[in-house]
Amino acid sequence: xxxxxxPHARRLSGLAAPLAALALLAAPAPAAAQAVGLVxxxxxxxxxxxxxxxxxxxxxxxxxxxxxxxxxxxxxxxxQHPGPVLCVTQGDTVTVVLKNLLxxxxxxxxxxxxxVTANGSPAQPQWSGATLTSLTDTAPPGGSVTYSFVAGRPxxxxxxxxxxxxxxxxxxLFGALVxxxxxPARMNARADSTFTPGEEFMxxxxxxxxxxxxxxxxxxxxxxxxxxxxxxxxxxxxxxDTVADNFVDWLPSQPYGALARIHPFDPTGHPWPGSIRYLxxxxxxxxxxxxxxxxLVIGRDGRALESATGQDLSFEKFAVNVGPGQTWDVLFRWxxxxxxxxxxxxxxxxxxxxxxxxGPWYSGSPYLGVLGPLLPNANTLNQCGEYYVISHNHALFQxxxxxxxxxxxxxxxxxxxxxPNACP
Numbered sequence: 001x002x003x004x005x006x007p008h009a010r011r012l013s014g015l016a017a018p019l020a021a022l023a024l025l026a027a028p029a030p031a032a033a034q035a036v037g038l039v040x041x042x043x044x045x046x047x048x049x050x051x052x053x054x055x056x057x058x059x060x061x062x063x064x065x066x067x068x069x070x071x072x073x074x075x076x077x078x079x080q081h082p083g084p085v086l087c088v089t090q091g092d093t094v095t096v097v098l099k100n101l102l103x104x105x106x107x108x109x110x111x112x113x114x115x116v117t118a119n120g121s122p123a124q125p126q127w128s129g130a131t132l133t134s135l136t137d138t139a140p141p142g143g144s145v146t147y148s149f150v151a152g153r154p155x156x157x158x159x160x161x162x163x164x165x166x167x168x169x170x171x172x173l174f175g176a177l178v179x180x181x182x183x184p185a186r187m188n189a190r191a192d193s194t195f196t197p198g199e200e201f202m203x204x205x206x207x208x209x210x211x212x213x214x215x216x217x218x219x220x221x222x223x224x225x226x227x228x229x230x231x232x233x234x235x236x237x238x239x240x241d242t243v244a245d246n247f248v249d250w251l252p253s254q255p256y257g258a259l260a261r262i263h264p265f266d267p268t269g270h271p272w273p274g275s276i277r278y279l280x281x282x283x284x285x286x287x288x289x290x291x292x293x294x295x296l297v298i299g300r301d302g303r304a305l306e307s308a309t310g311q312d313l314s315f316e317k318f319a320v321n322v323g324p325g326q327t328w329d330v331l332f333r334w335x336x337x338x339x340x341x342x343x344x345x346x347x348x349x350x351x352x353x354x355x356x357x358x359g360p361w362y363s364g365s366p367y368l369g370v371l372g373p374l375l376p377n378a379n380t381l382n383q384c385g386e387y388y389v390i391s392h393n394h395a396l397f398q399x400x401x402x403x404x405x406x407x408x409x410x411x412x413x414x415x416x417x418x419x420p421n422a423c424p
Contacts, residue, residue: 035245036261036414038200038277040087040178041074048088049095051075054106054139054173056217057253061231062238062407067208068217069172070102071253079253081236082204083175086159088151090181090189096147096159098139105138106173108147109162111325112302113177116149123147126163135162154181154188155302156277156327166224170212174281176204179302187275187329188304192312195331199274201260205322205393205409206233207282210402229282232398232408234258239392239399239410258411260391264368264418265333278320278328289319289394290332290413299329319394334389334415341367353378361388361412369417384423387415 043049052072057079059067072083088094100106110116116123118137126134139145161173180186187193207229215222234242235256242258244251262274276295280286294316298305305313320328340346346366353364353375363382365372370385392410393399401407416423 035247036257036259037198037246038178038202039085039246039256041084042087043094045089045092047093047095048086049097050084050086051097051099052083052108053077053099053101055079055101057081059236059254060241060251061208062241062401063404065210065402067210067231068213070106070168070216071172072098072108072175080255081172081253082206082256083159083173085176085178085202085256087178087180089184090151090154090179092151094149094151097144098147099144100139100141103141105134105140105163106161106168107134107136107138107145107163108159108173109136109165110147110149110157110159110177112152112155112157113149114152116147118145118147120146120148133163135165138163151179153302153304154179154186155299155304156279156329157302158279158281158325158327160281166227167212167216167222169281170207170209170227170283171216172206174206176202176277176279178277185272187277187331188299190298190304190306190312192314193298193304193329193331194272195275196262196270196272199260199262201258201274201276202235202256202279203258203276203288203409203411204235204256204279205282205286205288206236206280207231207284207398208233227283229284230402232282232286232393232400234393234409234411238401238408239406242409242411259414260411261414261416262334263416264336266418269419273331273333276330276332278322278326278330280322280324280326283324284398285321285323285395286398286409287319287321287394288391288409290391291389293332293334293389293413294318295320295330295332297328297330299327301327334413336368342370368415369421384421385417386423389413389415 055073059081069081071079071081073079074084123136137145157177159175159177161168181189185197208231209227209229212222235258236254244257246257247255263270296314297317298314360381363371363385364374399408399410
């Protein structure tokens with residue numbers, strides 16, 4: 001059993017992990033990995049099959065604690081958190097085979113999908129006498145269950161355990177399901193949902209009460225009336241690990257980063273927006289707040305925002321308040337509104353570097369695409385004069401790791417210079 005250190009000791013020992021993550025931020029991902037953006041797990045066209053294994057494992061938290069978790073692993077692969085992002089196409093016949101290596105029955109529900117079957121029969125709630133034991137068919141310990149459904153409308157969906165979800169979902173039995181329309185460059189069937197395929201991102205929000213996890217690891221019961229989250233997570237990580245690449249080697253069980261890397265909008269060279277798929281599997285609302293950038297909300301809970309007659313009902317939002325169990329589909333663009341450059345300088349005197357307090361991503365210049373002078377021996381993670389704009393959960397008590405501030409669901413939007421550029 002992993003013991004939980006005191007908050008004061010943890011704050012001191014926890015400094016090492018964020019600093020190490022910042023130092024390793026530019027470390028390369030595995031050769032075959034997609035470094036930034038949504039990572040899809042796919043199957044055969046038309047009839048994809050996904051094998052998932054419910055198993056225990058551990059994750060690393062920003063304050064250097066290690067947390068016991070349950071999760072859906074890909075096939076017979078190692079534990080991962082969250083589960084694989086399952087990407088299918090509208091109309092696909094989807095099969096999900098769940099194998100259970102946990103000590104109690106588990107299951108998977110697919111909210112928003114109709115006609116789900118389990119082992120060939122309609123999926124049904126499970127009862128023990130008059131007691132509801134599961135919202136759907138389960139796999140017993142050491143057993144398996146096969147679910148199948150035809151992917152309905154395109155959009156973003158959660159998949160999660162339907163067995164004691166108040167406990168099992170909190171322990172980590174969840175993931176994202178993306179149903180694409182026939183045109184994979186759209187978020188839904190509407191032509192105005194087109195996005196830049198290389199600029200597709202996921203914001204999967206969750207929470208952890210360490211005392212629940214410690215009790216389950218030790219085989220003890222836990223009174224859910226005492227449930228109280230103390231960590232809040234983004235794609236299964238907390239800041240600063242959120243801005244590290246997908247599949248970094250120091251987070252072997254937490255594969256998904258959350259850095260959004262985009263290019264400026266250009267009506268001729270870069271005309272399509274980026275896309276963000278927001279999901280909330282926690283028990284609280286998460287008001288997520290990308291600084292300096294409105295988003296166009298085009299879908300909610302897997303439904304395009306349009307009237308029965310096809311009228312566009314999308315709307316702009318500065319902060320996206322994602323409620324428990326909800327998903328939001330959002331398009332966004334970054335405009336270089338003033339087009340400031342060395343040839344068109346900002347209308348103020350830029351201070352000398354000695355009079356500046358700059359962060360680890362400052363390029364030395366206020367201009368996009370320019371690497372300017374820094375103080376001697378100063379280091380930067382900036383690679384080609386790109387901009388970094390913070391994006392975080394705006395319920396500020398939730399951007400902590402058991403009291404350690406500036407942790408949890410925080411990430412950045414990285415704006416690279418216009419294409420073509422020499423950015424790595």
